[in-house]
Amino acid sequence: MAEKRYGMLFDSNRCIGCQSCSVACRAENKVPEEVYRLQVRIDGPKGEYPNLVMDFARHSCVMCDNAPCVPVCPTGASYTNQEGINLVDAQKCVGCKYCINACPYQARFANPVTGAADKCTFCYESRIKKGEKPACVSICPANALVFGDLNDPRSELCLAMKRYTAKPKEHLGTMPKLSVIPNKRGGGQ
Ligand code: SF4
Numbered sequence: 001m002a003e004k005r006y007g008m009l010f011d012s013n014r015c016i017g018c019q020s021c022s023v024a025c026r027a028e029n030k031v032p033e034e035v036y037r038l039q040v041r042i043d044g045p046k047g048e049y050p051n052l053v054m055d056f057a058r059h060s061c062v063m064c065d066n067a068p069c070v071p072v073c074p075t076g077a078s079y080t081n082q083e084g085i086n087l088v089d090a091q092k093c094v095g096c097k098y099c100i101n102a103c104p105y106q107a108r109f110a111n112p113v114t115g116a117a118d119k120c121t122f123c124y125e126s127r128i129k130k131g132e133k134p135a136c137v138s139i140c141p142a143n144a145l146v147f148g149d150l151n152d153p154r155s156e157l158c159l160a161m162k163r164y165t166a167k168p169k170e171h172l173g174t175m176p177k178l179s180v181i182p183n184k185r186g187g188g189q
């Protein structure tokens, strides 16, 4: 059996911009108020009445396979685990911010409580290890998020990705494991 390789899909057509995911993320991961691991950015309304559209974009770590945040770390605090999830070992982090500056998605921040670099973990410790879905995926009322194993072609994620999907900033060669179904209502990421 191959190792699991976790990924996520954000369907911007289903998203209604309710922010339940970002609120759940903050609660699940005790993210301080002034920083965030996840935001859903709302663009719009755009167009002309009555043809107005809204665009919703997820802003979080995209779990790069070729992650610029990992090799720049001088202590090994920024690392990739066996399941392809890029994580931070807060005990090893010296707060140099090299990883924060290296991330082309502006997905990392210095946690004001711990002083360590921080970002989305796919809820690895609190949920994935227990076989649960990430907090943001579980709470979404619009089923805009799908999480699963990219190595299992029968997973809900791989089946959903058969629809047209895009990778954020794919041209950078970072190989994100978070994919997006672009907004067909106008706008897009
Ligand atoms: S999005 Fe940024 S923090 Fe996340 S894996 Fe890629 S480079 Fe690292």
Ligand code: SF4
Pocket: 024, 025, 026, 028, 029, 037, 038, 060, 119, 120, 121, 122, 123, 134, 135, 136, 137
């Ligand atoms: S997977 Fe977990 S840490 Fe990442 S955005 Fe969702 S709730 Fe936050």
Ligand code: SF4
Pocket: 014, 015, 016, 017, 018, 019, 020, 021, 022, 040, 056, 139, 140, 141, 142, 143, 144, 145
């Ligand atoms: S919970 Fe779902 S519908 Fe609400 S903002 Fe997040 S992704 Fe969009």
